[in-house]
Amino acid sequence: MExxxxxxxxxxxxxxEHKTLDQEINRLMATPPVDLLTIQRLKKKKLALKDQIQKLRSDILPDIIA
Incomplete structure (x- = not known):
């Protein structure tokens, strides 16, 4: 284990990277014409990053059941 x-x-x-994607999504949504396909792809990537972040946090600070 690392x-x-x-x-x-x-x-x-x-x-x-998650924060950067969030900023990029906001920029794309504010700038016409809105490319919904690109925004959807970025949101999926952002969600995958969020899942990885949660997994790492749980690896760093595991739940302690007393």
Whole structure:
């Protein structure tokens, strides 16, 4: 298993990419003509990144059941 520092670095990279995609989606939606297909693809990629972020967070801080 990877160490916590490596997981944290991956998490930061994914969060940055997620934020960048969000900004790109907002820019595309504000600039006519709106390319719905491109926006839909970016949103799917953003959602996949969110899932990866959640997985990494759970790997870094596992649930403790007492």
């Amino acid at each position: 160490d916590i520092a490596e997981l944290q670095e991956k998490l930061e990279d994914l969060e940055h």
